[in-house]
Amino acid sequence: MFDTNVDTVSVWVAVGAVSVAVLGVVTQLPTSAPPDGAAAATTIDEVATGPPGSVATRELHATEWSLSGRQLGLRSAGGTVHETLLHQVIPAVNPSLTAVLEGKRPSSVFGSPDAFRQATERAQTDRERWRAAPDRLTARHVAWGGVDVTLVGRAATEPLAALVAVFAVTAGLALYAGTLDETLAGVGGDRDVAGPTADAVERRVTSGGVVDPERVPDALAAVPSGYEGNVTLRAERQWSAGPTPPATADTDNRTVSVALGPATVRRGRLRVAVWR
Template structure:
């Protein structure tokens, strides 16, 4: 008595609208998780806490990065995630002289003097923080020498750390997102000298 006939037009119209709504919700769901910001922050902190020259790289699953002296943010299609760094770092922009040092060049080759290097470090620490396109990987390099103790962090291609490493040593480390490795070869090779 209160049944709707299945061939009534309004039943088919209602079913079509409901199907479109379910399809719209299903297609708007993210297809990937938010970036692993905590893992990236842990990699950076491991480099920053060493007592000697160290490098590490970690692949990124992000399209944008926001890096400050004490915080990192990563963003992709699924959303954004942020983490606090335990130790202060120097955010490095791609294409700068600091980026050359980050990717393995000695500071003395990239800068005319130690004072110029220290000014660039201070300027990078005080620069405003904003979202930038992310590279394939994040790279961290801790430099310790004659009172200098600085950790440079920036993004770039996944293979940017290949070739010449810290103090001119060979560096073939490429790391997976879940297994970052530290390159301490410069310290170990120079320990007996």
């Protein structure tokens, strides 16, 4: 009565084989979601289609990235994604282009518009090349001497950003605004003014991670002394404070979450323009 049935042994062997195969499939499944390539591509497209001077940053949450022609690639443990951009962009792959990406005027970095054009042409590539991905990317629309391009690269860690964090925690937004005035006065006209101003504006209008449109009129208090400013928020409708900015204004555009009513939050765009 204890004899082993050959058919029974065959069944158990088959079950064991199937279990091992299933375990192999499960262990190969991704443990996290792939990077949000659509959000990164949207940020780049909005800058590329915006006026010259537009700039925005976006967190990537990726381990590697590639930028070739109109193709953006992001890779992480969760998978690889590719997005097609509306326009060809220029990767900031050398120190000169990186300086312009970070806010330096092209005229202070290159000897002529032709030199700037040649640098952007050398940086263009149609071959996909994967690099270590930064925590955040920056996209900046630049126009000078007939050269109109959108630069994309690693977002720099500015000393000003560290100062913003320290003063915001220790002394609040009022003290930070005064510090911002002094810092901008010291760095000169070749630095990005709209970026740090937009940081301050976003902090003033945001509560619980969501922008409150009713705070937009008060946001002009973040504009540094000696400058004019305009703050515009768009999400199904528009809120604006400040005079109409000239075409030469330094601008910062970023995607934000906007509270349109109780339990109603929509994606919107916050645009900050600064000029003398």
